[in-house]
Amino acid sequence: RYAYVNGRFVPHGEAMVHVEDRGFQFADGVYEVVTIIGGRLADEQGHLDRLARSLNELRIAWPVAPHVLKLLMRRLIARNHVTQGTIYLQITRGVAPRDFKFPKHSRSSLVMTTKRATAFATPEQLENGVKVISIPDIRWLRRDIKSVALLPQVLGKQQAVEAGAFEAWQLDPDGDVTEGCSSNAWIVTEDGTLVTRHADNLILNGVTRLSIIRLAREAGIPFEERAFSLEEAYRAREAFVSSASTFVMPVTRIDDRTVGNGKPGSLGERLRQAYLEYAR
Numbered sequence: 001r002y003a004y005v006n007g008r009f010v011p012h013g014e015a016m017v018h019v020e021d022r023g024f025q026f027a028d029g030v031y032e033v034v035t036i037i038g039g040r041l042a043d044e045q046g047h048l049d050r051l052a053r054s055l056n057e058l059r060i061a062w063p064v065a066p067h068v069l070k071l072l073m074r075r076l077i078a079r080n081h082v083t084q085g086t087i088y089l090q091i092t093r094g095v096a097p098r099d100f101k102f103p104k105h106s107r108s109s110l111v112m113t114t115k116r117a118t119a120f121a122t123p124e125q126l127e128n129g130v131k132v133i134s135i136p137d138i139r140w141l142r143r144d145i146k147s148v149a150l151l152p153q154v155l156g157k158q159q160a161v162e163a164g165a166f167e168a169w170q171l172d173p174d175g176d177v178t179e180g181c182s183s184n185a186w187i188v189t190e191d192g193t194l195v196t197r198h199a200d201n202l203i204l205n206g207v208t209r210l211s212i213i214r215l216a217r218e219a220g221i222p223f224e225e226r227a228f229s230l231e232e233a234y235r236a237r238e239a240f241v242s243s244a245s246t247f248v249m250p251v252t253r254i255d256d257r258t259v260g261n262g263k264p265g266s267l268g269e270r271l272r273q274a275y276l277e278y279a280r
């Protein structure tokens, strides 16, 4: 298995970055996770568009031109013989002596790794759905940038796992759900309306989220893009999370409440199928 590190494909065990890489010292970098299905990159352009936006917001230069990046991703996937899984790519502001302000001269670092997956969800997860817990959202106010500063999400996910849950839904000070630690949050209301939070600076605008919105619109499913409270989620008919690595994952428990009848809902399942069909 190989990793890509700044211009070279190196054996995974020997892939290293400099100790003064700003990603390492300041989390001064951004990333993307793109799903590979049938050897192809799902929603590739959406991920590249968001990467461009993240880089632009932080004024980090492209390490290579976008079309070269696309080529390098394909080369790594081919070298590692990945037909199903994910590719991780990270770009940082590069290596410079530790100093908070931007270095005058640094070259952006680019690293990439791949991960194989036999399945994106277990049969058990699809059959029974997963549990989420709610936690306060303690992140910064630029969650629209896919930055590698992920400590709040690391702590949140660990808390979820220790509570026997798959994900933690983060709450803003009004008690509204922002999103999961590494996924977007969705509900289907009692009257059958699909709802996910509007994308502003308080959530990451998921590429999967955007595709699901488009698919739902095309299917004529009633849809609202707005904040929803934890209380509304407790009363929802269905709930699910979306991300590149899970697509649509049914949620059947929120904290100690059962969602709907406790089984994955039909609308979520329909959107999962629609997304898979679109992506492969």
Ligand code: PDD
Binding pocket: 033, 179, 180, 181, 182, 183, 184, 204, 205, 206, 207, 208, 209, 242, 243, 244, 245
């Ligand atoms: N996480 N919200 C957050 C905070 C995320 O970290 C992610 C993705 C999403 C979903 O975005 P997308 O549909 O583009 O994957 C929403 C990735 C998978 C990760 O960090 O592993």
